[in-house]
Amino acid sequence: MQTADYARAKRARARNLKLWLAFLLAPPAFILIVFVFLPMASAVLYSLYDWDGLVRKEFVGLDNFADILFNPNKNSILFNAFWNNVKVFTSLMVIQNGLALVLALLLARNPRGYRFYQVVFFVPVILSTVIIGFQWKLFLNPVFGLVNKALHYAGLSDWALPWLGLPETALPAMLLVNSWHWFGFPTLVFLAAIHRIPKDFIEAARLDGASEWRIAREIIWPLMAPAVTIIVVLTFIGSFNWFEIPYIMNGLEGSPQGSTDMLGLLFYRTAFGSVSAGGSDFGAGSALAVLMFIFIFIFSVIATKYLTSREVELS
């Protein structure tokens, strides 16, 4: 064999390795490009055009964005929906994640029935939002629903309200349903974070005579910061993409009187048409999607940065 033959044999081996890597990477990369990256990039493109149904018309620059943000007939709907999303986020932070934090702190003390509670709290999490939405829609039915029936039996007939029919109660009711659905998730994430804190820290504090409240506030809370960061960001993303519960419980229009309207519903109506929004408008819909993406992305980055900066390194 000549020296060149050895070099060739080596190159062949290197080439085979490259082919093998290409074989491994090509299928997943193809799927991801075609079904995620391409559509995401197209969304930006679409938002710059005028659309007639499925047909793309002329290039209109940022007109679609201007229309959404500054057309007085439309932007009040947008701002109302946006404001509702803000309410959803803040309320869920307090109700859902607050409850989760309390439960996690309690479970961290390893009470009797620890496993049982873990499993039970997680059951709603694995259930479909559709099931939960319908289930509670049935429970909240003004006449036949179990909630009002229970109030009647308790002698509180005056309290029996058409919960989903009143602008004041519809959103709170949905938020409670959402919290019922999801609280198990942050609970177990927080709990896992607490379990990661070295036992010595907590025991040393206990030996020093610190109260449980003090331990929770001054040791556990700062050390579980990474989990808090993740939950805040996930809650934020979930809140501003909120769609299923309001859609299932009160329909596409965010009734009553727009009190449960959300950006997700508005996006759907704009994109695919509805009674109030008229025919489908892919241009405006895409523009709205781009705005939502930018907003969610920027907030997530800022929140992650800010929250991470207060995380303490365990060393």
Added chain:
Amino acid sequence: MEKKRNAGLETWLMHIFLVGTALAVLYPIFMMVMSGFKTNAEIFGAPFALPKSFNFDNYIVIWNTTDVPRYLLNSTIVTLISVFVLLITGTMAAYAISRYRFRGSIMVSLFFLAGLMLPLRLAIIPLFVQLKAMGLVDNLLGLIFIYTAMSLPSTVFILTGFLRALPGELEDSARMDGASELRIMVQIMVPLITPAMVIAGIYNAVPIWNDFFFPLIFIQTPENKTLAQGLTSFFGEYSVNFGVLYAGLTLAALPLVVVFIVQSKRFIAGMTAGAIK
């Protein structure tokens, strides 16, 4: 003394709170299941009583006269195939990223991780146009592709972590034994990360099974609907027969709950995998 009684009270409050929360979770589910055995008259007349008889009339109605069985089948097909394809392609990508040094490997892993940040829902319009052009609208295959693509980043992320942790000498040893790269991957390395694959599988299977949004937009004909989406049409049809509705919800919830109860540890580990470092 004072202190001790105080601690006792605290413990009691804790138990009351935990039991209360557990009841708040379980009682509605219990009522849903019970109501599924009731007639309309029972639901209106004695909503909190146990059903008069545990007969399966409502279920028989569902089984014989609705498309719910079909929806169940479709959801099963879509979830199983998506997760299957997902685990295979996800393992391939994760394996290439984590076990080989090659030029651009950092770019490739960033490419896959970038998918974690992209909410695909917001790209639903182009996705719709694209799937329409590919003939994948109103087609389970379209859903399978979307779910696979959507879940790939998290799968690659989870599996890369586990694959990186495997010792390199294992791979070298198999190489010395004459195994091909494919064989090393399939026979030596991948069997060692099956627990991670279960976690990644569950992490994605649950949201896929429960998803409502994509079928809502992509599926129109009843025989192609998935369970979560099909329930909405079912609720439209049977809006006055509460017993049947409750039975339908129970039936829809059943498969996942049963699997969950049997495999709760894995489910919890799997579902929280993305959020726990």
Added chain:
Amino acid sequence: MANIELRDVNKQFGDVKVIKDVNLAVEDNEFVVFVGPSGCGKSTLLRLIAGLEDLTTGEIHIDGERIDHLAPASRGLAMVFQSYALYPHFTVAQNMGYALRVAREDKASIDKKVYEAAEILQLTEYLDRKPKALSGGQRQRVAIGRAIVRNPKVFLFDEPLSNLDAKLRVAMRIELTKLHRALNATMIYVTHDQIEAMTMADKIVVLRDGIVEQIGAPLDLYNTPDNRFVAGFIGSPAMNFFKGKVSGVHEGGAEITLSDGTLINFPGKNGTLSVGDNVEFGVRPEHFSIEPGADGSLRGEVYAVERLGGETYIYLSSDSQKEIVVHATGDHRVAVGDRVEIGFTIAQSYLFGPDGQSVR
């Protein structure tokens, strides 16, 4: 069964040169040990031979045939890894037979070979166990068994004993030497433990920073190290070094002045030295005597004594030397705080020039 030849072997990771111009010949049946400090490239060199890393430049030949373009398994080598690298989901028998299964040998012959290897290593009763259920020593033997089963031309070992406790390590050392004789195979063995190197090797290759510092039989390295590095690396406790200057060069010798003023005459040794050169004078701890020496003496104050009964380690310090270690046989009546004089002979001492090379 096989000789190996490395010609101008170089290996680079990115811009970092890890192996530099290594030339080496391993004879048939030889037990060769690569030693050197951590990170010097021992494993890399072994992996280059194995084919687990590609050469940057150079050639490797086995039995006169060039093999560096071949895949690892086609080179006729077997390797035992530091972590043993047993496949955790296979039983001992499956682990040992894997290479044969990959090579599509028939089941009966695989079973036979596995059983034979297991007998040599006393593993027959563990064949159906998973590695998790074995002790460290047993795992080690399975790893060796996996290599034996393949009946390779050359065995490669990468620090195979470093995960064992001290006692087991000594036992395995002896077992491996026996195995080497029984199998009549060429073996290359990597370690950073110079005792392993001294006791097992036919030939030692001392590496530093990817460069071969010296190749030779263990006692040759001990007696005639090529340079200061090898002198310091081989032997335990390490050789004592004393800084000094050349104060005179004459026909057939040199005169050295140590930093404490001691004058030493080296008859017959001057190499390329010239007056004023910085040199180092080396004496092994075991070559000092605790009395004035025939060719000269050094002084110091005892700050620690370790008495092991049969031998004594005495630690001295002086103004110009932080530590001098003396290894004496038997017990000695020195106490901490004593000022003592220790003697050396020119025949058992070394001189290293400004470039670190031995002056001959």
